[in-house]
Amino acid sequence: MDRIARVERLTRWRAHVSTVLGIVFVAQGFRAADWRVIQPTDYTQLVGWAVWLTVLLGFLLFGSGLLHGAAFGALVNDETTAANRRTALLAGFWAMLATAAGCYAVSFHYALGVRPAIHVIVAMGVGVALMRFGGLERKALKA
Amino acid sequence: MTPPLHNRLRALREARGWTQAELAERVAVSRKTINTVENRVFTPSTVLALKLARAFGVSVEDLFWLEGNETS
Numbered sequence: 001m002d003r004i005a006r007v008e009r010l011t012r013w014r015a016h017v018s019t020v021l022g023i024v025f026v027a028q029g030f031r032a033a034d035w036r037v038i039q040p041t042d043y044t045q046l047v048g049w050a051v052w053l054t055v056l057l058g059f060l061l062f063g064s065g066l067l068h069g070a071a072f073g074a075l076v077n078d079e080t081t082a083a084n085r086r087t088a089l090l091a092g093f094w095a096m097l098a099t100a101a102g103c104y105a106v107s108f109h110y111a112l113g114v115r116p117a118i119h120v121i122v123a124m125g126v127g128v129a130l131m132r133f134g135g136l137e138r139k140a141l142k143a
Numbered sequence: 144m145t146p147p148l149h150n151r152l153r154a155l156r157e158a159r160g161w162t163q164a165e166l167a168e169r170v171a172v173s174r175k176t177i178n179t180v181e182n183r184v185f186t187p188s189t190v191l192a193l194k195l196a197r198a199f200g201v202s203v204e205d206l207f208w209l210e211g212n213e214t215s
């Protein structure tokens with residue numbers, strides 16, 4: 001019984017954090033100081049990227065429940081979670097395609113840099129997937 | 144289009160005095176999964192349907208049915 005309660009707590013935490021991270025990722029994806037300038041040695045951006053990646057991987061690792069053992073992880077990632085994850089990844093994929101198409105169209109009128117374009121495409125793909133997953137999980141948890 | 148899958152999970156669970164969490168523990172899934180199956184938000188896999196039927200001691204057909212094909 002205690003195990004089910006622990007799974008519930010982690011699932012709720014994951015659903016909320018996923019939504020918040022998704023919003024943050026999408027917001028920061030569009031926050032580019034200059035969409036054109038490309039500086040190969042911009043260490044601020046490099047550190048920002050490393051922090052972003054660390055936060056994302058940390059969330060995925062902790063949210064998977066696998067740190068509590070394989071059996072616990074299997075409960076946290078049961079078939080509802082797997083279905084929600086598939087739907088969320090599909091949403092992220094379409095968001096990525098739409099953003100890439102948008103970047104391509106914009107590039108005819110504006111000298112869009114490669115780095116900011118990749119940044120916004122990845123941020124939209126990951127962010128939308130996280131938001132969708134969080135939304136589906138919160139809906140599933142409602143009694 | 145797949146017809147809606149109905150179930151009497153809640154009725155059988157409540158008849159036995161089990162909470163969603165207790166049923167979840169019995170079939171080794173999360174409470175969220177029991178909740179979504181009960182509320183017809185999620186269609187369970189064959190494996191989970193068999194586990195649920197076994198937990199209640201009924202057949203899968205007694206637990207789940209397609210719209211227009213109610214068996215009891």
